[in-house]
Amino acid sequence: MNDDRFDVLVIGAGPAGTCAALAAIAAGARTAIVERADFPRAKVCGCCLSPAGVAALRALGADDALRDAVPLREVTVEASGAIARIEGDRGVAIGRDALDDRLLRHARARGAVAWTGTTASVTAPGSVTATDRAGGSTLELRAGVVVVADGLGGSSLAAHGTTPAGAPEAVxxxxxxxxxxxxxxxxxxxxxxxxxxxxxxxxxxxxGYVGLVRLPDGRVDVAAAADPKMVRRLGGPAACAEAWLADHVLRADAIRDAAWRGTPALTRRRARVDGPGLMVVGDASGYVEPFTGEGMGWAMNAGRAAGALAARVAQGSARTDDWPRALHALASRDRIRCRAIALALRSPAFTGAALRAFALAPSFLDAFARRIGKPTARTA
Ligand SMILES: Cc1cc2nc3c(=O)[nH]c(=O)nc-3n(C[C@H](O)[C@H](O)[C@H](O)COP(=O)(O)OP(=O)(O)OC[C@H]3O[C@@H](n4cnc5c(N)ncnc54)[C@H](O)[C@@H]3O)c2cc1C
Known part of the structure; x- marks a missing residue:
């Protein structure tokens, strides 16, 4: 086999991409990964991996990536002066620099060929140009299936723009x-x-809203979803975080000096998640606001399914157009629920009133509480 030809080529080494690669390798596919960043790298994320994400890594035999992760047992939600504490298994806290790097190492150890610091661009069905970001040299790679897992800010399909309605061959x-x-x-x-x-x-x-969690090494991850106009009005991410965290802040200078990163618009979906020789997975396939902290778990589970299917496509026993239905079955209900919660939280006054209702009738917000922990909520 030609060295530049693979059964499955994965673009992006976030949770979706590495889990897709691990599943494809487990199914016997010769697999490659192309990742734009140099690892380890930081990423805007709440760093709370849901129980479903933990289970996905266990199923892939990759859960030792969580060896020092901090178990999460409580969520505190604050709004308009009300505070609710919700106890229950919320998974684990782990930094994205460590998690993504460890999963990529796993994939390499199991046989994936991986390039980091290299930007991929899909040029034709099964064809990818990979450009080394430092040196500018390019590689032309070929694969039976390309799995696009390049996240919200991914650029590998950029050349293709928006899908014209009714064009089945469009990317x-x-x-x-x-x-x-x-x-x-x-x-x-x-x-x-x-x-x-x-x-x-x-x-x-x-x-908007902002979340805090302590990472295994003692640092604190801050992640927020915000109206872009509000971020601009408050003077940028650092100023916005300082204002929103208010009485949680101990050292304002450390907040101002931190390396803040932003994302593009969060709530979006792909017009299509398949194409000839192409499957799209993880955030790259669509995303909703992150209040319930499930994005990585979704990405890992969808990555697992995509990698296994891609291996079968490469072996000739399945088709890429099986992917939309498979992904819909995995993700659509969760995304609708998450979107509904995000919309309900758009009003802090409503959220504060809802949190106060916990005190009067804990069963009132039972369903909501179940979604962010076991329904044993107390209001302070
Ligand atoms: C504010 C915020 C808070 C969040 N909090 C949580 C949380 O607490 N828990 C949770 O589970 N989820 C959370 N999420 C969601 C979570 O971060 C994502 O759902 C998850 O990272 C998706 O994984 P992915 O692999 O699809 O994409 P990503 O993790 O974004 O990985 C994509 C990778 O593709 C690479 N890439 C991009 N373009 C190219 C290219 N052209 N060529 C090669 N590589 C490329 C990128 O460098 C990146 O490494 C949060 C998100 C936000 C924005």
């Missing part, structure tokens, strides 16, 4: 929801903010 483009929020985040020194280990703190404010 997928984005549909972005009106009024979509953006994400921003940073990892802060451990003494910058108040944040108890093992507890997720979520604060709902006018224009």
């Amino acid at each position: 997928p483009g984005w549909r972005i929801a009106r009024g979509s929020r953006m994400g921003f985040g940073a990892v802060l020194p451990g003494d910058a903010v108040r944040c108890a280990p093992g507890c997720i703190t979520m604060k709902v404010v006018r224009g």
